[in-house]
Amino acid sequence: MKQEVNITVENTSQINAKKIMKFLIPSLFGIIMFLLPIPYNGTINTPVGVLSERLVSILSKYLPYAVVAITIISAIMSFVAKIFKPKFIMENKLLKDNFTTSHFYLFWRGVGAIIAILVLNKWGGEIIYSMDTGGTMMSLMSTLIVWFLAASYLMPFLMNFGAMDYTGTVLRSLVKPLFKLPGRSAVDLITSWVGNVNVGVVLTREQYDRGYYTGREAAIIATCFSAVSLPFCLVIAAMLGVDTAFIPFYITISVVGIVSTVIMCRIPPLSIIPDTYNAKIGKQIDEVVPEGISKHQWGLQKAIQKAELAGSLKEQILSGTEIFMGIIFSLVPIVIAWGTLALIIATYTPLFTWISYPFGYYLQFLGVEEAFKAAPATLAGFADMFIPAILAANIKSFETRFILGVLSIVQIVYMTEVGTLLITSNIPVKFKDLVLIFIEKTVIAIPLIILMTKLLL
Template sequence: MNGDIVNKKNSIKTVEVNSNSIMKFLIPSLFGIIMFLFPIPYEGAISTPVGILSEWLVGVLNPYLGYAVVIITTISAVMSIIGTVFKPAFIMNNKLLEDNFTPSKFYLIWRIVGAIFAILVLSETGTEVIYSGDTGGTMMFLMSTLIVWFFAASYLMPFLMNYGIMDYTGTVLRGFVKPLFKLPGRSAIDLVTSWIGNVNVGVVVTRTQYNAGYYTGREAATIATCFSAVSLPFCLVIAAMLGLDAMFVPFYLTIVVAGVLSAVIMSRIPPLSTLPDTYHPAVGKQIDEAEPEGVSKGQWALQKAVQKAYNAGDIQDQFKSGTDIFLGIIFSLVPIVMAWGTLALIIATYTPIFTWVSYPFGYYLHLLGVPEAFEAAPATVVGFADMFIPAILASGLTSVKTKFVIGVLSLVQIVYMTEVGTLLITSDIPVNFKHLLLIFIQKTVIALPIIVVMANILL
């Protein structure tokens, strides 16, 4: 078995499984796992090395990050105008520049809007509706943090994806993940990365894997909307905001139970179950987790891993891969997230729309026996705009049980448009706004009874 894989199309050489090839797979992969998944106590909470690194960079660069958001969004808008309207050779003949600065007219408009919003917020010019701390000011803070998170994650992500650990775990865990979630085994690493680390990093991992041909559109959409959760430190922040930090263990246990059970259900019903179950057309299927006849699962997993590591390239290749990921994120996503997020928060803050649409959920909460049902109802739907707002609204409630239910729900819903929703809509994953709205409603309806039952048991 050792070393008889040959891919003539890509001129991949035979790789023998020996101590050297195993170390080439194992050392970088362990580094990637430690950076993204290893839990470390940090400032009274549990974080990961990439989280600690990102928070440290945020602290160091904080005075300059607002200017960075303005510079990035302005460059994106100006270069996109040049690339889309004038199509100069220096952009059209460079794949990286062409990919980043030739958007459709629809996204060109929103890049311009994002740049305008960023400038108005930083300079506090124009109407307070835009630059208020509840709207554009919040988005400026989020974008400042996300730029740093994406910078750290982009350059560390290749160690998690390019050296074989996802191929190894995919083969080993296929028999568990496939029947439970209707997903490939390699999503197990993606799941844990999304769950423990930053939710946006998890979505970027999923986007990258879809673009590389390792997930189908249905699988990528399922992982990004059902498996992604916010980081452990943020869960603690939400619990503290609601005065529930003393009961964090049952709080987080409920998040896990509700998240896993809702994923099992939602992966089997529309719209997720009916999304195209095909691979990215640009690359086709690149995944093969089923072991050949006569070969053990462990042998095949190791062979796949060392093969992947052998073809990963040197450290310069990983740096280039990280640079491509990072630039693709900041120039295409930051201005869009700034624009859509600010508008979503303006709607949530200055209009009664979320109060109106939440009224049916007041009856639903009442039916489930949740105290202060109609007072809490807006917090069940406003999470579609941003994940902070439900906790802010629920902090004024008096019932501990209701705060518990709303807090957990807000951390399980996680399809909010200020970040995750925009990351998905602007990706090649075949989901649109209608899909995300329906998924958000479904997850709310499915998760609420589970959360209420857990609250009744644990509180």
Template sequence: MNNDNTTKIDSKSIMKFAIPSALGVFIFLFPLPWNGSVNIPIGILSEWLAALIAPAAPTLITIFILISAIMTAITSLLKPKAIIDNKLLSKLFTSSPFYLLFKIIGAVVVLMVYFNVGPEYVISGDTGGTMLSLLKTLVAWFFAASFLIPLLMDFGIMDYTGTLVRNFTQPLFKLPGRSAIDLLASWVGNCNVGVVLTTTQYEQGYYTAREAITIATCFSAVSLPFCLVIAALLKVEHLFIPFYAILTITGILSVVIMTRIPPLSKYPNEYYAPVGKQVNEVEPQGITKSQWALKLAVERAATAPDAKGVLNKGFEMFMGIVFQLTPLVMSFGTIACILATYTPIFNWLSVPFGYYLQMLGVEEAFAAAPATIVGFVDMFLPAVLAANIVSLKTRFIIGILSLVQIIYMTEVGTLIITSKMPVDFKGVLILFLEKTIIALPIIVLLTNIFGIA
């Protein structure tokens, strides 16, 4: 098939699309038995890297955050030409006063935690210590993903699947077909990697703002092994099949609803202005959908970077995460953990959800209420708060809710609000609350249907 003078589809061009794409699908989506559980290859690799760098990780992360804060302050105050005129350095260290402030806070906090000096509420294992530990894992995940994500983005698999399945994703989720691979990678794999994949696609002109925000806030789920961890912590692991089934059904139904109402429906359906629209999934007349899908995929693969280009892109992506995001994750996450651990604010704020749970017929409604909103801080906290609830059914419901909400400020929320997507802290908070309100009755109904008691 050769439809124009610029595209030649032969076995060589097809293989250039097919082999890297198949490898990317395997690495990011293929479940494997591992250490008595199930994991995906990128997860296995990241866990290995995390264990490998564990002895040096706290020191490295502290150095990265200090360099970020110092260099950003120098850039903001002195505007040195060597940084401003360098594309990569300018991207890494140019910041607004707001983010500069929180980078400095992140640097102060990480120094206090690293040297174990300062108030207990800052450096304890429930606050700053937790965040430094989380960052060790995050850095390993992002290092692996930064160099492997091009297999999904640059060699045509998203273009190919996008054309074939747009008639499914568009009416159901109001999303382009190419999002199918992104949705799966975000749902099955690591939620942070899913957000990075989504924001990169937005910045390259393949999603509108509304589409990118929808995927980042509604499809970024935790990995299957972590679902097992949460189920075990809540002592409902023997019910894991209905647990994960209800989790998946609730996730799908909540997105179907949320995409049709504000605030998601009100975000601009416009592409990132500096690049504009870069996607066309609708096949022209005289060509079948499958032919058009293959043509787009081969054209995309033909422009893919070589090995050196992939390494350069991966390096830039990883540097961006290390110097731009780790200080903010450290500062935002520690502040959120302090509020959750050392203040009654979440107990106060959760009172309406106590009445909501009571109305839905959930046992121990007010005891469970704080667990319905503390997930905004971190995905692990709801399970910790709900672990001592007597009712198995209530623990089951809270466990599923915590995994459906998955917009938490210690990781995903910070990645979203510091991206180029037009969504801020207030928008993320509203989406979290809306998802909670919508998901709860669905979870309770399905729990009753499945006969969980």
């Protein structure tokens, strides 16, 4: 231990202004882009959110064609890689990583391409292309590919220059006992909570792939903190007619989100997901502060070491390209396929009504008005985040609409985005885990939301 301290002190003494600036400037840029709250169009957004929305408005008429092109390329290239294994794919790491897949995902990439073509051309009947089903998924993915584009090229500034390493060391004593997570996740938690939900999940995926989170840690962050953005919370509140009480609405979301996570990270299935690092990379994190040095000094040293290894701007662009391609070619066709099918089930079948009867009794026991009318909205969020608000919009009780609005946001796991991002990632989370996590979160959150509603309304 004595030798470790001497090395630490020696290294700390070599810290200079130039090295600090190399860590500080890119890191601050990344933090500002992802986390700085700014007023925009009558609400609060972040710079990456504003940038993404501007790009969406500029490119809107071309984006559906981009979605279809991505799904077709993904399906064809994956089929070629699977059957013929050509050298230009198998000997190129980027192409091989994106287009070599299992038979299961090859099938769904093909289905996603077919559905995207049908929706774009309005073929196959309204059950496929209406705005209740495939039309919604096409609109969603048209927006998301722009979010992914902006976030992918900005994310390296958040990950590669020491911001997470510094905060990890300084905040470990707070985050570790509360959520059983490493301190560096503090930046991820905030990004996941206040920013775009998909950006948060992608950031978590990248941290797991690079050896900074265990499977259990990544699963906790992705399923408990990847809530919809603040502007979308306003949209949900407005859809339900509870936006007049937005401040208590968002306070309730935050309190219930934190308390439910404290509980959920300590019970299965999250507590029993393997607490091991990505086998291909191994553990790349060390937040334990050696004796004889302060948290700030050790965190600064770790951050500077990270920044020194970050590389040039060209390398950051390459890193962003790898992140972007890794998302769009694996995610877009699967989300189109699974999301459309989930919305067809939710819209055209009584499945959610049938399976929600136990929650009707649960809500009734807890004193919620119009309990059985509200029950389908408690489970429909597993398919897509919009559905609960649509189902609950006609409920007369203000309190019940308030409760369901908060619940739809804190449930987090929905298959059209978060669920698919997780299942197609390397994080060791299976579909059955997501079902259990969703049900647990719902059961735990409802009484907490009701309590907060009684206190704040």
